[in-house]
Each structure stands twice: as C-alpha cells, then as structure tokens.
Amino acid sequence: MTTQRQAAMQSMIEWLADERELGKEPSKIEIAGEFDLHGMHYYIFKYKKSLLGKWLLGVCGGYEHDLDTEHCGHVFSEMQPYDPATAQQEAIVMVEMIREFWMKQAAALEEGQQEANSEESQNDKRGLFNGFVLLDSHECDMEQIKRNLLQDWNISCTEAEETDRDNAKETDGTLVFEADGCMAALSFVDAPIPDGEAEHNAQANYLWKEAVEKTQTHVAQIIVAVFTRSGSPLDSGKLYAKLASSCLKLPNAVGLYSSGTVFHPGLFVDFAELMKTDNDMFPLLNLVHFGLVRTENGISGYTFGLKTFGKDEIEVLDTQASPSELRDFLIDISGYVIEQNVTLKDGETIGFSAEHKLPIVRSEGVYVEGSSLKIKF
Structure with missing residues (x-):
C-alpha cells in the first residue's frame, strides 16, 4: 500500500519531469520536512538537477487526512536554492500563491467571467517573477511597504473582505494579495541568502562598484513573487517592478537579488518610477x-x-x-x-x-x- 509520503514523492518527481519544468526526473530528491497550513498537510522537498548540482526547493501537498494519497494540486518549485533555515517559510509562500490563484480562478468560473485551463496554467511559469530584497537589519516594516504601494502606485492591499476571497491576507510576515490582474506575495525571512550566493552574483553588476560590499551587509530578506492570472508576462513584470521598488524604499534595504545579479536599490526605484509618467513604459532594465x-x-x-x-x-x-x-x-x-x-x-x-x-x-x-x-x- 502506497503511503502518503511515497505518493507525495512520486507527485513531486512527476511534476519536475514535465517538459515545462526540468524535463527529466531529478538526479536526487529527498523529503526535507513537513508542515500544516489551512488544515492541510504539506511536504517540503530538496532535489538536485544533476548529481553535482545545488539542492533546490520544492513543495507538494494539500492532504486533508493522514491516510490520503491524493493531494489538492499544490505542487510547485521556483527552482530556488534549498536552505533549511528558510525552506518552510519559502514553501508557505509558494502554497499561498497557488492557493490564492485557484480561489480567484474558482470565483471567476462561478461568475462566468473566464474559462480555465487549470493544469496548464499552473505548470506554465512564464510571467512568474521572483527576487529577494536584501535587508541589513532583522526587521521588515510591512505596513510601510503597504503605504509605499498605495502612495506610489495606488495599489491597496489592505481592504480585505471578510470572506475566503480576501483581497489581501497577512500572517507571520507573509502578505499575499491580488493587483492589476496578478497574484503577488511578500514574505519576510530573518536570515540571509545562503552559501554566499547573493554576494557571488553581485559581482556581475558592473554598474555598481560597491555591490558586493553592500550585499555582504545583509542579514535578512524579503521574498518577492508575482505571477499573472490570465494576462501576459508584461503585466506581472510591471507589477513585480512596482512591488520590489516599494520594498526597496525601506531604510534597511540594501539591494535586490534577482535575474542573476544584485540591483542597486536607488537605480531600481528610479527605473521603476518612470512608469509613473509613462504608463506604457516597460521596465526592462528592472527585469x-x-x-x-x-x-x-x-x-x-x-x-x-x-x-x-x-x-x-x-x-x-x-x-x-x-x-x-x-x-x-x-x-x-x-x-x-x-x-x-x-x-x-x-x-x-x-x-x-x-x-x-x-x-x-x-x-x-x-x-x-x-x-x-x-x-x-
């Protein structure tokens, strides 16, 4: 008889083997932890693309009962490095985004607003933007970020209705909300990017001489993630630039680790704010x-x-x-x-x-x- 752990392992392997993901089974994969969220059970995975590659993070679950072997469809990986200190928090962010996405999809279907091709939408990662705002102190002012979003972009993530389809949900340093037809998530992690990865990639920013030096000061991070519900990657790209720039205005933000380098906070904000004067302007240099x-x-x-x-x-x-x-x-x-x-x-x-x-x-x-x-x- 297949156990729940075995079923979760097989589901994670099959998801990764899809041609739109790794395109093959991982060279190595292990269950690295478990957690409960919204009354459901989840498994954290660490896996490698190749035998000598880095451990990467994945999550599978949505099991209602101890003996269930059928999950609710929450299987995902952003193929980001696995860090045991932050793995559960990052897995929760991924689950929250998937969960909110399908709740919105279900609401739209009920109202007859759109047709859904759910499996294909979940597996297609085009339009999924993510990065890490680096902080030089052990604190994250989520309320200030909300104020920045409202003041700079007229994006409100505070007017939540008392239903299961809230506009915004915030728990334990994690904020998930919908804006501009996209799903967005922020999650504060009181730990640096592991293995000196951010410092190494900061060397690629030839436009910022102090990139490595400033990156070395970070002791915490905000995970920023955005994906489009039904629009184009340009929509989610614009929202990601807006959200990241609002985070980078925090006084303890020292840079953004994204797209294989670390961006200067001031330059990133300046490029993003060009959208204020030209709504059609696309923030290519931020993405x-x-x-x-x-x-x-x-x-x-x-x-x-x-x-x-x-x-x-x-x-x-x-x-x-x-x-x-x-x-x-x-x-x-x-x-x-x-x-x-x-x-x-x-x-x-x-x-x-x-x-x-x-x-x-x-x-x-x-x-x-x-x-x-x-x-x-």
Missing part, C-alpha cells in the same frame, strides 16, 4: 540583467531574464564592440523580443535595417544555463 564579460578575443554579453517571458536568453560572444555598444545592442534586441512578442529562431537573421543582417544560432549556453540564441555582432 532583465545584461551581463558583460571581458574575454581574450574581445568582449561577450548575455541576458538573464528572458526565460521568464518564454523566450531564449541571448548571447553575443567575442565581439570587438565597446561595452556600451554591446549593452545597448542587447537592450534593444531584448526590448523588441519582449514588447513585440517576437520569437527568434535558429538559422534566422535579425537587423535594424534591410542591409543589417545578423545571423542567429541556437546552441548550448556559454554564460547561461540551457540553450541560448547566439547573435553575431
């Missing part, structure tokens, strides 16, 4: 990192963040262009791909004029995981 690497044969560049829009990352290898020219090129191409919803393909060419044709090759990434599009520039 995609444009990396530059000096090589023996010139300079190379890469994007980190296009996958969130369902696009391949882009790399330019060993060009003789200047760093500023290469960065501007990557920004222009990425903006075109995202805002015009263009899918570049292997063997095609791209250019900004009839005479300007640059070949595209899709192959294993050099500076990014998985496949990338190599553009000769």
Whole structure:
C-alpha cells in the first residue's frame, strides 16, 4: 500500500519531469520536512538537477487526512536554492500563491467571467517573477511597504473582505494579495541568502562598484513573487517592478537579488518610477540583467531574464564592440523580443535595417544555463 509520503514523492518527481519544468526526473530528491497550513498537510522537498548540482526547493501537498494519497494540486518549485533555515517559510509562500490563484480562478468560473485551463496554467511559469530584497537589519516594516504601494502606485492591499476571497491576507510576515490582474506575495525571512550566493552574483553588476560590499551587509530578506492570472508576462513584470521598488524604499534595504545579479536599490526605484509618467513604459532594465564579460578575443554579453517571458536568453560572444555598444545592442534586441512578442529562431537573421543582417544560432549556453540564441555582432 502506497503511503502518503511515497505518493507525495512520486507527485513531486512527476511534476519536475514535465517538459515545462526540468524535463527529466531529478538526479536526487529527498523529503526535507513537513508542515500544516489551512488544515492541510504539506511536504517540503530538496532535489538536485544533476548529481553535482545545488539542492533546490520544492513543495507538494494539500492532504486533508493522514491516510490520503491524493493531494489538492499544490505542487510547485521556483527552482530556488534549498536552505533549511528558510525552506518552510519559502514553501508557505509558494502554497499561498497557488492557493490564492485557484480561489480567484474558482470565483471567476462561478461568475462566468473566464474559462480555465487549470493544469496548464499552473505548470506554465512564464510571467512568474521572483527576487529577494536584501535587508541589513532583522526587521521588515510591512505596513510601510503597504503605504509605499498605495502612495506610489495606488495599489491597496489592505481592504480585505471578510470572506475566503480576501483581497489581501497577512500572517507571520507573509502578505499575499491580488493587483492589476496578478497574484503577488511578500514574505519576510530573518536570515540571509545562503552559501554566499547573493554576494557571488553581485559581482556581475558592473554598474555598481560597491555591490558586493553592500550585499555582504545583509542579514535578512524579503521574498518577492508575482505571477499573472490570465494576462501576459508584461503585466506581472510591471507589477513585480512596482512591488520590489516599494520594498526597496525601506531604510534597511540594501539591494535586490534577482535575474542573476544584485540591483542597486536607488537605480531600481528610479527605473521603476518612470512608469509613473509613462504608463506604457516597460521596465526592462528592472527585469532583465545584461551581463558583460571581458574575454581574450574581445568582449561577450548575455541576458538573464528572458526565460521568464518564454523566450531564449541571448548571447553575443567575442565581439570587438565597446561595452556600451554591446549593452545597448542587447537592450534593444531584448526590448523588441519582449514588447513585440517576437520569437527568434535558429538559422534566422535579425537587423535594424534591410542591409543589417545578423545571423542567429541556437546552441548550448556559454554564460547561461540551457540553450541560448547566439547573435553575431
């Protein structure tokens, strides 16, 4: 007879093996903990993509009774590093977001507002943005964040109705709410990013000389996550930039670890606030990192963040262009791909004029995981 733990393990493996997730079974997977939430039981998993890879966090559950082997559909992973000190809090955030999403979907179906393709919507991670606001003290002023959201973006997450479909729910440092057609979640974790990961990736921010030094001062974090209910990734991307900028206005916020680097809090806020004067402006520089690497044969560049829009990352290898020219090129191409919803393909060419044709090759990434599009520039 299959036990609940065995059933949860198998469900987690099957979810990860889906072609839209890992595309294969994890090389290693273990149950790392259990918790109860909203009267249901959940299992925390740690797993590895490869034998030598890092442990990553997953959650499976929604079991109503001790002997149940059928969960309620709360199976998910953002493929973020597993840290035993914060695993349960991060798992709760994922469950709360999934739970709120399906409650809203159910309400919409009852009112005849939309048709749902639930399984496909849950598994498709396009439009899921997440990052970590780094704090240099052991406190998080959620009320100030709410005030910032209301003042800066006219986003209210305090007018909750006394029903199961509240506009906002806040428990134990976790806030989940809906805005602009998206689900959003904040969760305070009184612990730093583990294994020096944020400090290591801060080195990639060549626009901020003190990035590593400032990142080293962080002792706590706010997990920020946003995903679209039914709109495009552009919708959730805009809300993520607004939410993160409101968090970064806290006096103890020292940076945002996201998109493979650590963003300067002031610059991130400045870029986000451009949306105040131009509602159609898309905050590309807040959502995609444009990396530059000096090589023996010139300079190379890469994007980190296009996958969130369902696009391949882009790399330019060993060009003789200047760093500023290469960065501007990557920004222009990425903006075109995202805002015009263009899918570049292997063997095609791209250019900004009839005479300007640059070949595209899709192959294993050099500076990014998985496949990338190599553009000769």
